[in-house]
């Protein structure tokens with residue numbers, strides 16, 4: 105049985121065909137059989153097919169490069185985070201200065217792609233941790249957000265993947281992440297609610313305690329503009 109069939113059956117049983125229950129991005133076991141150049145070539149042909157089906161004239165000067173442009177953008181940019189080879193190295197250091205309070209990296213710019221419509225998700229991630237002896241370079245938090253954002257995503261899973269990765273790098277459960285993001289699939293089509301945004305949160309370890317969580321949330325101004 106093909107792996108897609110197995111996944112589909114699971115979803116059917118749950119009566120939910122578009123929310124995966126796993127915190128891992130649903131990838132097939134042959135996901136990396138093709139290298140990036142082969143993927144670009146194949147996607148280019150598929151995008152070309154979509155455009156032709158829509159009746160577009162691909163000899164037009166402005167359109168003729170689009171299939172290749174989209175294919176390169178998918179593989180190297182907006183879905184680049186599917187490839188574990190692109191995962192950022194989270195350089196960690198000993199906490200020599202014994203800083204024992206919360207560290208918050210807030211207003212991290214987030215661009216992702218909704219996996220249901222392949223439309224952009226645009227927002228901010230706010231990440232916090234309390235060191236238990238290891239500290240991570242500040243920019244690595246932004247890089248980890250960016251890496252997991254560069255996948256087809258649902259916001260809930262993205263939020264969890266960011267926290268799990270930082271917990272691993274820092275060797276502590278005490279990590280939290282809040283994301284506030286606009287989904288263009290809600291804002292620009294469908295219900296077309298331009299003002300709504302989606303807030304998700306994942307609190308690990310000490311962040312499950314009310315006072316710690318409140319301190320973190322007090323540092324944030326969720327009315328950030330994006």
Ligand SMILES: Nc1nc2c(ncn2[C@@H]2O[C@H](COP(=O)(O)OP(=O)(O)OP(=O)(O)O)[C@@H](O)[C@H]2O)c(=O)[nH]1
Nearest residue numbers: 122218219220257258259260287289290293294295
């Ligand atoms: N939980 C969750 N849902 C999302 C996310 N991004 C998009 N969605 C929702 O996924 C759902 C897909 O539902 P469908 O009914 O299959 O799609 P649709 O017919 O295009 O639905 P409408 O958007 O209501 O027009 C929509 O309700 C989206 O708003 C996300 O990150 N998390």
Ligand SMILES: [Zn+2]
Nearest residue numbers: 218220221289
């Ligand atoms: Zn969507």
